[in-house]
Amino acid sequence: MIRHLLAVATALMVSTAATAEEIRVAVTTSFENSGLSQILLPAIREDTGLDVQLLVVGTGQALRLGQAGDVDAILVHSRKAEEAFVAEGSGTYRREIMYNDFVIVGPEDDPAGIAQAATAAEALQKIVAEKPAFVSRGDDSGTHKKELALWSAAGLDPAAFDPWYRAVGAGMGASLNTAAGLDAYILADRASWLNFGNKAGLALLFSGDPALFNQYAFIPVNPEKHAHVRNDLAVRLENWLTGAHAQDLINTYTIGGETLFTFNAKPE
Amino acid sequence: MVSTVLPLKLDEVFVRRRGKRLIGPVTAELGPGRLTMILGPNGSGKTTLLRVMHGVERLSDGQVTWAVPQTEAQHHQAYVFQTPIMLRRTVADNLRYPLQLVGAPTAEITEKVEKWGARIGLQDRMKLQATRLSGGEKQKLALARALIRDPQVLFLDEPCASLDGASTRDIESLLTGALSAGTRIIMTTHDLGQARRLAQDVIFMLHGTIREQGAAPGVFDAPSCAELAAFLRGDIIA
Amino acid sequence: MSDIYDGLISAFWLMVTLDPELMQISLRSLQVSLTALMIASAIALPLGTFLAIRRFRYRRLTISLLNALMGLPPVVVGLIVYILLSRSGPFGVLGLLFTPTAMIIAQVVIITPLIASVTHQAMRELWAEYHDLLISLNTSQGQRIRTLIWDGRRNLLTAALAGFGRAIGEVGAIMIVGGNIENATRVLTTAIALETGKGDFALALALGFVLITLAIGINIAIHWLSRTESEGRW
Numbered sequence: 168m169i170r171h172l173l174a175v176a177t178a179l180m181v182s183t184a185a186t187a188e189e190i191r192v193a194v195t196t197s198f199e200n201s202g203l204s205q206i207l208l209p210a211i212r213e214d215t216g217l218d219v220q221l222l223v224v225g226t227g228q229a230l231r232l233g234q235a236g237d238v239d240a241i242l243v244h245s246r247k248a249e250e251a252f253v254a255e256g257s258g259t260y261r262r263e264i265m266y267n268d269f270v271i272v273g274p275e276d277d278p279a280g281i282a283q284a285a286t287a288a289e290a291l292q293k294i295v296a297e298k299p300a301f302v303s304r305g306d307d308s309g310t311h312k313k314e315l316a317l318w319s320a321a322g323l324d325p326a327a328f329d330p331w332y333r334a335v336g337a338g339m340g341a342s343l344n345t346a347a348g349l350d351a352y353i354l355a356d357r358a359s360w361l362n363f364g365n366k367a368g369l370a371l372l373f374s375g376d377p378a379l380f381n382q383y384a385f386i387p388v389n390p391e392k393h394a395h396v397r398n399d400l401a402v403r404l405e406n407w408l409t410g411a412h413a414q415d416l417i418n419t420y421t422i423g424g425e426t427l428f429t430f431n432a433k434p435e
Numbered sequence: 436m437v438s439t440v441l442p443l444k445l446d447e448v449f450v451r452r453r454g455k456r457l458i459g460p461v462t463a464e465l466g467p468g469r470l471t472m473i474l475g476p477n478g479s480g481k482t483t484l485l486r487v488m489h490g491v492e493r494l495s496d497g498q499v500t501w502a503v504p505q506t507e508a509q510h511h512q513a514y515v516f517q518t519p520i521m522l523r524r525t526v527a528d529n530l531r532y533p534l535q536l537v538g539a540p541t542a543e544i545t546e547k548v549e550k551w552g553a554r555i556g557l558q559d560r561m562k563l564q565a566t567r568l569s570g571g572e573k574q575k576l577a578l579a580r581a582l583i584r585d586p587q588v589l590f591l592d593e594p595c596a597s598l599d600g601a602s603t604r605d606i607e608s609l610l611t612g613a614l615s616a617g618t619r620i621i622m623t624t625h626d627l628g629q630a631r632r633l634a635q636d637v638i639f640m641l642h643g644t645i646r647e648q649g650a651a652p653g654v655f656d657a658p659s660c661a662e663l664a665a666f667l668r669g670d671i672i673a
Numbered sequence: 674m675s676d677i678y679d680g681l682i683s684a685f686w687l688m689v690t691l692d693p694e695l696m697q698i699s700l701r702s703l704q705v706s707l708t709a710l711m712i713a714s715a716i717a718l719p720l721g722t723f724l725a726i727r728r729f730r731y732r733r734l735t736i737s738l739l740n741a742l743m744g745l746p747p748v749v750v751g752l753i754v755y756i757l758l759s760r761s762g763p764f765g766v767l768g769l770l771f772t773p774t775a776m777i778i779a780q781v782v783i784i785t786p787l788i789a790s791v792t793h794q795a796m797r798e799l800w801a802e803y804h805d806l807l808i809s810l811n812t813s814q815g816q817r818i819r820t821l822i823w824d825g826r827r828n829l830l831t832a833a834l835a836g837f838g839r840a841i842g843e844v845g846a847i848m849i850v851g852g853n854i855e856n857a858t859r860v861l862t863t864a865i866a867l868e869t870g871k872g873d874f875a876l877a878l879a880l881g882f883v884l885i886t887l888a889i890g891i892n893i894a895i896h897w898l899s900r901t902e903s904e905g906r907w
Binding site: 189191196200208218220221222223224234235236237338339340341343344347362363364365366393395 | 759760761762765768770771852853854855856857867869870871872873874875
């Protein structure tokens, strides 16, 4: 019997041979959940020969992976943290690629009445006045950071909120699942929301305030800090992401007829 | 069979466990060619004495010596336990096991396994799991497995306790067979009838010491110590 | 309820159409967990047997340690392996993080104590049963271990299968050290976590059913192999 198992194991081991040139990129859950990567990755492979291995994590963890040199580049959406990342020498520079926007999702009957709000700040103030259940990512991700920035811009401090504010410490999808279960309000990126399959009693209630724009930036990990990172591949990927083919694919990507991303990379 | 390992000598042997004396002092010499029956009431130290002789019980004091070094003597002994220990294998594989351990040639193994399987009447059930045999069959198999390496000395600890008459008769006939082939047998029993039927030599144990040693049937007819006389009458002795 | 029904239907279609992505993920799951199982068994079976028959000074401590390690949450194992294998960690130069090898390492760490502990329990019982006979037959240490392993092989198989079950169903550690990279380190459990995250419960459930089918299939296959094996020696 042991011989059988060994034969199986050997066969399995042999089947894991390396293929094309591989580059590891840490991306945020919101990017992966949007479904855009499914469009971009095959095109990248065809145009550049690069096999992009995506590590789908929160922005906080993506930055840690970059600091440790465990990935070759990161694609995240939290400007302050990104600038700090570059300033400390972990990344070479920050290159903006595209943006999408955040939306506030909540129970269809909208008990806090945020659908009528004029600004994101007003919407949040309405929520605090009504104190319905609110789910926060609470995982140090870009979305979480954005949410905290929005509270603070509205002159509010989540730390003082009653138990109705639930920091779940999970990814976008898991948090949306929680919100659906609790009939709670939640800040989500539009792409994740549109692609989310378990909407239950939730609906998109507020969007459109420029304060909710969500800028994605590409940062190659600094090869001076980590000699093994494939900076050459990262640059090749960056050139593609900021090029015409990417622009076309990003701007024409829709879910249910809605455009999700706006390409805004500036030519060098 | 020519005995090379005997005589077995016990010199001032003590076995103590947790501060309690199990046997001792025991001094004895066992020569070749006979069946020695160790008698005595429960707790008198029969089993411990048997295990000491076989070398599987640690001595607290004294010495056990054979005519050859201990490790060599070990190869020429076999031991049958009161509750037979069956390997979780087939009948044939149980018989085969002691021979495999010493690296016997395959042809010899096959021949002996077949011979002993037939001798204990299990020739038709050689492929049966040994653990599924009845109590009497298990004990017969254990005895055959002990004899298959042709030991010069065979120890048996109450081999027929809890067996029915038929199985007891089979075991006893195997023992007389081994005896006439020259195997030295040292055993314990509770069964005075069995003692009278088989014993050529008797060791009477009481409170961890040998109270009387002598040849049968003399020792049965005229025991010299009062306790043995009482034991043979069937009295309870404490 | 409709989620479960949809899940069953999707699972059925994914399996009968031999969906290439599903095949790839399932094969990787098997590859990682079977490799981990073999390495762990090679360590744990002799170790557990050894602990059952040998008395040595730190035996009790070793057994307690084993039992404690058995209860270690996989996430913690994953985190530790992650830190060790990270480029900034002590074994970073090997470049193993986010590869199937890293997942195998994590799973070996998780299931070795389990297999060793179950082995130890089973072997201790068998050794108590065999002790007097094997001593009396003047067996060597090696002969004893071989006899126990052979005669206890069904128990050891159970131990190994328990380890396999834990390995293939584990998600916390391999998510951290493997990274759930599509076409590279995505396995059934991490794919399930991903689909759940996307709110696609039907697909997640379908993958779950595939996982269960796979686990049961392997169990049956191994039991069948062990039953049809020819009467062995030892």
